Amino acid sequence: MAEAAKLCKSLIDNHEVSQPAVLLLLRACSYSTKQMDQCVAYNRRAIELNPDFAEAYSNLANALREI
Numbered sequence: 001m002a003e004a005a006k007l008c009k010s011l012i013d014n015h016e017v018s019q020p021a022v023l024l025l026l027r028a029c030s031y032s033t034k035q036m037d038q039c040v041a042y043n044r045r046a047i048e049l050n051p052d053f054a055e056a057y058s059n060l061a062n063a064l065r066e067i
Contacts, residue, residue: 005029020046020053028057031066039063 009025023046030039043060046053 002033005033013030020050020056023049024056025061026064027063031059034066036067040067042060060065 005026006021008029011022023042027039027042027046030042037060038058040063043063044057046056047060050056
């Protein structure tokens with residue numbers, strides 16, 4: 001999981017990818033490692049990029065519930 005998160009972060013940090021799908025992968029990594037603050041941030045960023053992305057809203061609610 002750590003390697004997947006590292007790869008996704010590298011893509012975003014290098015501005016190569018800013019797709020909501022990559023952010024959701026990071027969200028999954030954060031959620032599985034109980035890093036809920038990061039999980040919330042990734043979901044919010046995905047929603048900013050695509051306000052109609054229902055999965056991101058659902059994932060955001062789940063992360064907030066965990067907090």
